[in-house]
Amino acid sequence: MAPSPCALCKVNRALILRPKDHSKLCKTCFIIVFETEIHHTITTNVLFTRGERVAIGASGGKDSTVLASVLKTLNERYDYGLDLILLSIDEGIKGYRDDSLETVKRNAEQYGMELTILGYEELYGWTMDQVVEQVGKKGNCTYCGVFRRQALDRGASRLGVKHVVTGHNADDIAETVLMNLLRGDLPRLSRTTSIITSTPSVSADPLSNTNIKRSKPLKYAYEKEIVLYAHHKNLDYFSTECIYSPEAFRGSARALIKNLERVRPSAILDVVRSGEDMVKLVPGSDEGCGGVCSSSVPAAEENEGGCGSAQGRSTGGEMATVEAQLRHNEIAAADSLETEITAKSVNGKGNGNGKQPGQHESGTVILSNDKKAKKGFVPKKANKQVMGQCKKCGYLSSQEVCKACVLLEGLNKARPKNKIEVGDEVQDVSLNSVRDEMQATSIGGA
Amino acid sequence: MPGKHVAGAPDEPCRRCKDKISVLVVRSEPLCHECFARYVHTKCIKRLESFRVNFGAPEQQRRILVPLSFGVSSVTLLHILDLHLKTQKSKTGRTGFAISVLYIEEPDQPLEAEELLHKARKQDPDHQYASLPLHDVFRLIPDDASIRNLVPQLEHTNDSSPQEQLARLIDSLTSATARADVLTTLRTRLIVEHAKLAGCDSILWGDSTTRLAQRTLAETAKGRGFSLPWQVSDGESPFGINFHYPLRDVLKKELISYISMSEPGLAALVHETSSGVTQASTSSKNTTIDDLMKQYFESVEENFPSIVANVVRTTSKFEVRPGAASDPRCSLCSMPVPGGRFGIHGWGGDQEDGDNISSVKPTRNICYGCTRSIPKLATNTNGN
Numbered sequence: 001m002a003p004s005p006c007a008l009c010k011v012n013r014a015l016i017l018r019p020k021d022h023s024k025l026c027k028t029c030f031i032i033v034f035e036t037e038i039h040h041t042i043t044t045n046v047l048f049t050r051g052e053r054v055a056i057g058a059s060g061g062k063d064s065t066v067l068a069s070v071l072k073t074l075n076e077r078y079d080y081g082l083d084l085i086l087l088s089i090d091e092g093i094k095g096y097r098d099d100s101l102e103t104v105k106r107n108a109e110q111y112g113m114e115l116t117i118l119g120y121e122e123l124y125g126w127t128m129d130q131v132v133e134q135v136g137k138k139g140n141c142t143y144c145g146v147f148r149r150q151a152l153d154r155g156a157s158r159l160g161v162k163h164v165v166t167g168h169n170a171d172d173i174a175e176t177v178l179m180n181l182l183r184g185d186l187p188r189l190s191r192t193t194s195i196i197t198s199t200p201s202v203s204a205d206p207l208s209n210t211n212i213k214r215s216k217p218l219k220y221a222y223e224k225e226i227v228l229y230a231h232h233k234n235l236d237y238f239s240t241e242c243i244y245s246p247e248a249f250r251g252s253a254r255a256l257i258k259n260l261e262r263v264r265p266s267a268i269l270d271v272v273r274s275g276e277d278m279v280k281l282v283p284g285s286d287e288g289c290g291g292v293c294s295s296s297v298p299a300a301e302e303n304e305g306g307c308g309s310a311q312g313r314s315t316g317g318e319m320a321t322v323e324a325q326l327r328h329n330e331i332a333a334a335d336s337l338e339t340e341i342t343a344k345s346v347n348g349k350g351n352g353n354g355k356q357p358g359q360h361e362s363g364t365v366i367l368s369n370d371k372k373a374k375k376g377f378v379p380k381k382a383n384k385q386v387m388g389q390c391k392k393c394g395y396l397s398s399q400e401v402c403k404a405c406v407l408l409e410g411l412n413k414a415r416p417k418n419k420i421e422v423g424d425e426v427q428d429v430s431l432n433s434v435r436d437e438m439q440a441t442s443i444g445g446a
Numbered sequence: 447m448p449g450k451h452v453a454g455a456p457d458e459p460c461r462r463c464k465d466k467i468s469v470l471v472v473r474s475e476p477l478c479h480e481c482f483a484r485y486v487h488t489k490c491i492k493r494l495e496s497f498r499v500n501f502g503a504p505e506q507q508r509r510i511l512v513p514l515s516f517g518v519s520s521v522t523l524l525h526i527l528d529l530h531l532k533t534q535k536s537k538t539g540r541t542g543f544a545i546s547v548l549y550i551e552e553p554d555q556p557l558e559a560e561e562l563l564h565k566a567r568k569q570d571p572d573h574q575y576a577s578l579p580l581h582d583v584f585r586l587i588p589d590d591a592s593i594r595n596l597v598p599q600l601e602h603t604n605d606s607s608p609q610e611q612l613a614r615l616i617d618s619l620t621s622a623t624a625r626a627d628v629l630t631t632l633r634t635r636l637i638v639e640h641a642k643l644a645g646c647d648s649i650l651w652g653d654s655t656t657r658l659a660q661r662t663l664a665e666t667a668k669g670r671g672f673s674l675p676w677q678v679s680d681g682e683s684p685f686g687i688n689f690h691y692p693l694r695d696v697l698k699k700e701l702i703s704y705i706s707m708s709e710p711g712l713a714a715l716v717h718e719t720s721s722g723v724t725q726a727s728t729s730s731k732n733t734t735i736d737d738l739m740k741q742y743f744e745s746v747e748e749n750f751p752s753i754v755a756n757v758v759r760t761t762s763k764f765e766v767r768p769g770a771a772s773d774p775r776c777s778l779c780s781m782p783v784p785g786g787r788f789g790i791h792g793w794g795g796d797q798e799d800g801d802n803i804s805s806v807k808p809t810r811n812i813c814y815g816c817t818r819s820i821p822k823l824a825t826n827t828n829g830n
Contacts, residue, residue, distance in 0.1 A: 037797040045794060170795075177671075178663060182753065184760035195794065220795045256742055260667050263733050264623050266818060267667050269795045273814060274671025276794070277784070281675055281764035319750050326752035327473065 008033065016232075019224035022265055027232050034229050038217055039074050045195050047215045048163070050081040055161040057152050058086040058107065058115075060100030063167030065107060065237035066226045067218055071165070072111045084111075087164065089151040090119040091144055092127025103238040110236065118155040120147055124404070126411055134411060143411075146403045150395055153212040161212075168216040171223040171257060174268045177275035179253040183322060186282045193275040195219050222268060224261075249318060470703055473751060479707055486696055486704050490526045493680070493692040497648075499534050499542045508543040511641035511649045512573075513550070516562055516717040518701045520652035523693055525712055527650070528570040545573040546644045550633050552580050553612060562717065569711055576640070580629070583636040584608035586643070592777035593635075595810060596820060624819035626734040627668060631779045631816070638685045648688040653678075656698035656743050658691060659757040664739040669790075670815035673781040675764045684775070684782050694758060697751055698744070776813035778820070783813045790817045 004024050006014045012026030018033075025033065042048060056071065058064045068086060075082045088104045090097050101117060108115035121127045124147055126134075131143050156164050173193060180189040191197065196215045218226065230237055260267035389395065390402035401409075460468045460478035462485075468476030472485060497508070512527065514520045527545060534541045547566065551559050559577045567575050585608050587593055597615045606614075612632075619625045641649050653661070658678045665677050676684055683689040693701065705713050747754050767773075773782035788811045790796065812820065 040797050041794065177666065181663060181666065181757055181760060184756045186760065186763060220797065252746075256663075256738070259738050260735060263735055263738060264621065264667075264818070266669075267735065270669035270815070270818060271667055271671075272795055273669050273793060274666040277672035278666075278674060278764065280767060280784070281672075283763065283765045319753060323750040323752050326756055330473075330752060330755070 016228065019222050019228070019261075020265060020269070031229065031232060034221070034225055035070055035073055035077075038070050038221060039078060041195075041220055042074070042080075042217055045215075047165075047196065047217060048080055048082055051083070052081075052163055053083040053085065053161050054163045054165055055085050055087040055116075055152075055156050055159065056113075057164055057166045058088050058104045059167075060088070060103035060107070060238040061167070062226055062230050062235075062237045062239070063169055063218060063223075065103070065235050066230050067165060067167045068107055068111055068113065069233060069235055070229075071217065072113070084113050085159070085161065086111075086113050086115040087152060087155050087159070087161075088115065088117045089148060089155065090117050091148065092120045092129055094129055100238045103236060106236055116155065116159055118151065118158070120151070123147070123151055123154050124408060126408070131411065134414060143407055146407055150402070150404050153214075153395070156212050163213045163215070165215050165217055167218055169218045169221050169223050169226055170268050170272055171254075173216075173219055173275065174257050174271035175250060175253045177271050177278070178256055179249045182253060183249050189275065190279045190282050193272070193279055220269065220272065222261075249322075252319070469707070472700060482707070483704065486522070486700060487526055487529065489695040490523070490692045491530055493690065493694065494527075494530065494542075497542045499538045499540050501538075501540075507541075508648075509546060509644065509646045510543050511546045511548055511637065511644060511646040513637045513649065513651065514547050514566065515652070516549070516566075516715060517652070518705050518716055518718060519654050519657065519693055519698070521712065521715045522701050522704055523650065523652040524566070524570060524573075525708070526692075528572070531572070546641070546646055547573050547575045548637060548640055548644075549575075549577040550580055550636060551577060552629065552633075553616070562715070565715055569715060574644070576644075578636060578640060579609070580632060580636060581608040581612035583632045583639070584611050586639040587635060588639075592811070596778060596812070619819065620821075621734075622732050623668075623734040623736070626736050627815075627819045628778070630736070635685075635780060638683075638687060641687055646687070648690055649683075650690045650692055652693055653691050654693050654696050654698040654701055655751075655755050655758055656747050658694055658761070659746075659754045660736070660739040660743045662757055662761045663742070664736050665815070667735050667739070668815045669818055670779075670781070670813065672784055672813070673779070673815070674761055675766045676781060678758055678761050684771075685780060695755070697747055697754065699747055774811060776816055777810060778812045778816040781813060783811075786811070787814075788812055788817070790814055790821075 003013045006012045006026035006029050007023045008025055008029040014024035015027055016025045016030045018025055056068050058068060071084055075084060086104060086108050088101060090101060104115060128144055152164050176192045257268060390405055392401055392405040395402045458468050458476040460466050460481050461475045462477060462481040466478035469479050470482060472482060477485060512524050514524060531541045549559055549563060563575050563577055584594060597611045598618045616625055619628060661677055665673060680690050681688060705716055743754055767784060770782045773784055774786040776783050
């Protein structure tokens with residue numbers, strides 16, 4: 001085959017078949033195009049303001065490494081005037097994070113960015129190793145996931161940073177769209193597709209960790225292109241690929257996305273587009289506010305359990321569990337046994353706050369570790385969650401006390417004495433824990 | 447429950463009549479032949495509430511259209527509707543509706559339309575039967591200009607036959623996915639036009655739960671998330687005619703069992719183009735997005751039927767945007783496009799810079815999903 005010239009510069013030899021549209025590009029043009037598209041995403045969505053201090057949630061993986069590199073490049077090229085820093089979370093699992101944290105440290109030097117590593121220990125008083133010692137291996141993923149969700153926001157507020165960017169890419173978003181359709185979770189569908197999430201009006205306290213804005217500059221970037229970019233720029237990253245169980249929803253959705261991409265390269269982007277359009281069709285959605293309205297569902301939601309890397313192991317039977325629940329509900333519905341074991345009992349706590357009940361009361365399938373989780377399936381309307389603040393830590397929560405605080409309370413109570421309460425609390429959490437390891441893995445959820 | 451029985455003979459008594467021996471397990475219930483047939487009938491007829499005998503206006507007979515592809519689902523639907531009419535007749539001396547059956551002849555499809563329709567007529571003689579070639583869509587759609595504009599024109603001729611136009615349109619498409627997508631869209635539009643001309647107020651589609659779930663994800667993957675409220679819901683469609691999916695609560699595999707246990711005359715009507723489990727095409731070039739979703743849900747259906755059903759239930763919860771009726775329509779699929787945002791440009795994921803857009807200004811009003819299938823006019827063949 002004759003070497004073809006780059007479709008853009010028409011000079012150099014094309015070496016890269018661009019995953020997104022199969023155009024043939026030379027290395028230089030690919031890198032420029034990739035960066036320009038992210039610049040385009042940033043400017044059209046007005047992600048940043050001049051002088052803003054922005055923390056990049058950095059795990060040492062490809063996405064966050066590329067994000068840091070591209071933001072540094074663009075910040076200089078287009079003079080965004082951003083103060084970029086790296087923020088990493090250390091769960092405190094010996095031998096697990098060490099390599100990736102080393103990578104982040106090298107990145108900090110390479111990019112000349114300030115790095116802060118915050119441990120679960122500093123943020124919560126517990127390392128994951130200690131948690132495991134306390135609660136055992138079973139169920140500890142719930143803790144890790146719940147803690148991680150808040151960790152970036154808590155970390156950012158410690159540093160006085162109001163904006164955290166994460167490395168979620170187009171594949172992640174597309175997967176989440178399909179996954180939420182598969183498990184019938186419309187509220188989460190709305191939330192995960194927006195590029196910026198924040199809840200500016202929840203608290204006026206500047207130190208409150210509810211005022212953290214989250215954004216995803218790589219939302220429209222293909223995973224394959226991120227890998228190509230990292231490769232051609234010789235970026236230093238650490239592969240921490242999660243092994244998803246093929247049975248779990250995300251694994252299922254992920255495989256589907258990969259197949260779709262093979263059949264039609266634009267499909268990933270097309271699913272993202274569908275996801276954005278579908279948000280406007282969810283009953284009671286705040287059309288067009290992009291999730292930033294005060295009434296909309298917030299940036300970080302605490303009721304998701306599970307840890308990205310443990311996902312495969314802990315949820316092998318996830319689809320089976322949901323299937324069993326749904327079937328149970330179908331039988332109940334057929335027998336007209338509809339029922340107070342449904343959402344109401346789950347949501348009871350929220351009412352004390354003067355908030356509407358209605359969290360997840362929507363035909364949402366609650367994926368839970370807990371087999372006892374009772375979830376009614378009386379879909380009528382997809383209610384959205386109404387958010388308030390945790391009365392303990394001030395973090396966003398649809399409950400009076402956020403999940404992390406509930407878990408911590410259990411842990412701390414058990415520290416001096418026996419673990420009487422733990423069982424209950426764990427159950428309580430997993431009732432609401434719909435796991436979404438995109439948010440769990442990431443250093444931060446959407 | 448420990449393990450499931452294979453759909454063979456579980457040797458257990460039927461869970462419903464507690465009398466006969468069960469012949470298969472349906473959603474973890476072992477059922478006998480009769481109870482299974484009743485199960486399928488009930489699920490379908492429950493969806494036909496609005497088609498009861500109207501004693502108020504006996505002279506006004508409603509007419510409905512049943513598109514018949516000679517697949518398992520549409521054959522079953524027609525059969526159950528026929529039984530339903532007979533029941534109505536025997537109970538009240540009248541029927542709630544009359545049926546028009548339509549078969550669409552696809553290009554390159556070897557099905558002998560005449561022979562099949564003859565057999566169908568013999569099976570259920572009381573209905574009107576018709577068969578139309580797909581290219582009739584260019585003849586029947588009244589404002590055919592818009593749809594005809596999508597056909598790449600030859601230099602000087604403007605009066606080619608509908609047949610040639612269809613061939614030219616399909617030939618201009620660059621992927622298997624696009625061809626399957628456009629053919630499906632044209633088929634739907636032709637069925638709608640015929641239904642209107644035949645005086646039908648509703649179209650009763652044969653889609654099973656599995657098929658509807660499959661369509662939900664396929665349309666999502668093709669960038670038509672905006673149209674989901676109309677893809678799987680019963681009731682008013684954007685075409686000015688009602689759509690109903692009476693088999694929406696029955697799984698594809700249940701319909702297959704139903705046909706396999708039915709009288710031979712019914713089974714003989716079925717001409718599935720692909721028999722049994724969909725094969726993964728070896729080349730991704732020939733695989734379509736619809737194929738992928740079909741394979742996917744056939745496998746999910748096997749072990750997780752309730753998840754399939756839940757996808758459909760979830761999708762039915764999407765609400766039509768207020769004012770959607772007055773939104774501009776896509777010239778190809780005819781779906782209302784929010785704010786008339788045609789084409790694939792002008793949204794967050796569009797990475798073309800502003801100056802580029804004006805030059806690619808859409809000259810055609812087709813939606814995002816249709817634009818992916820027909821990316822460029824034939825005159826402009828830059829790949830996309």
